Amino acid sequence: MNAQFAPATFAAAEPAAPQASTAEVQIDIRNVGKVYDSKATHQAVVALDGVSLRIKKGEFISLLGPSGCGKSTLLSIIAGFQSASSGQILQNGRPISKPDASRTVVFQDYALFGWMTVQQNVEFGLKAKGLPKAERADIARSLIKTVHLAGFEDKYPHQMSGGMKQRAAIARALAPDPDILLMDEPFGALDAQTRVLLQEEIARISTEAGKTVIFVTHGIDEAVFLADRVVVMSPRPGRVRDEVLVPLPRPRTAEMRSDPWFVSTVKDLWETLKPEWQKGD
């Protein structure tokens, strides 16, 4: 593929680092490994093995791979929910050790607070920041408008469809104005049409907001459509296998799905990933 690189060279060339200056690298994943001890079988499961990746500020990264390739584990380590067994992840040069409002997460199952209205859900991170009530309400309302949920401020999650819930969850994640948005198969539980709509929406929002996004998915077209760079991972143990730079301009629009480059890249990726996908099942 077009932009393959050996992670080791980056680690070694750190002091000099001519082409990628450390200033613009926001997330620096250095040789991260994750091993789970399975108590039942007394066997260590290697979920991640020597993963290195540098993510620039404002970049949209898709982590693509079959189930079991450790992409969600990697995201959860970046979020600070879990710690790496080896290696480390730096954010602006500082190691990540716990969750922080500069890195918010959108979950596949939305993880909305069911006892709160949409408005209260979106305000949660602002309340944590200690913003005064009126300001909180204003920011939340404008974000709810951004995700096209205006009018649903006082609804509870159980009164809304899956797509609307995920819109609310996206607004909630954007509310604390994070540097990095982490999305863990956010559209995996949605029907095909809603998924396409939300893909276009997230393409628009991420471009407007200028956030760094790490988007975990097993959908090839979704990964290519959204990302500046698709990082392909392979399973057992989870490794970075390939990288694809996406030359399509931003913001991404629906027509780009029929762009010849897009079509052939998705097809090529599918051809290379097929054997692994089949093995995974």
Add this chain to the structure above:
Amino acid sequence: MEAEADAGRLPVETMRPRFTMIQNAFAGRPMRAAVGLTAFFAIWQAVTQLNLVDGFLLPSPVAIAEALWQLALDGSLWVHLGASLQRVAVGFLFACVVGLALGLICGWWRTVSDYVRPVIEALRPIPPLAWIPITILWFGLGDAASYFLVFLGAVFPVFIATYTAIRGLDRNQMNAALCLGAKPWQLFTDVLIPASLPIILPGLRIALGVGWMCVVTAELIAAQTGLGYLIQQSRMLFQINNVVAGMVTIGLIGFAMSAILERIERRVNAWAPSERS
């Protein structure tokens, strides 16, 4: 809305339009409860009035109502009821404090629970009745003994409900709160507590019911006031009407407590799937 939903479940009724009005009046749950209770007492009255059962062995509802009226008039009903309610309140409060705290701690820290839960599970099967001798030894006859027995009855349901609720918390929701920058206090009050109330509140309701049974048990043996004492004393005086009057009071009060708590639950947990049937 409830009436509509219920009507939808009974398509047979729609074929008999002239019953619709009556049916609507009986569709509400409180109304059905009233009908059920009235029927129960009516059958009871009929059975005693027709002398199918000896009136001395089972007094009729009318006779019991008279006895209750007399007890209310001379004030003894209120004294006994007040004493029982006060005891169950104090014991239940202690049970809530201890049960909630222990449940939270054991639910949150697995290691602590590994040490503590076997002890609790070994104490739990001992019925409060079996605790009475040692309770009297420790606390003598009086309020303290009743508090302790109510506590014993109520603390386990509170603990189990709290433990289960904390254990069942959605990991993703906790993580979502953490990555949004929640401080420990916000995590506790805005996430942990509301997320666990759908399981904790029914536990509290069950605990209060058990506590109410325990207070009567305690008063039968280890007290000089209360509904349990009223029953015991009336038995010795062969005032069977008063015995059953005491029992009926216990039943109705327990029913009322449970109904009130259930109401609160519905309101607090309106968002939860379990309350949306």
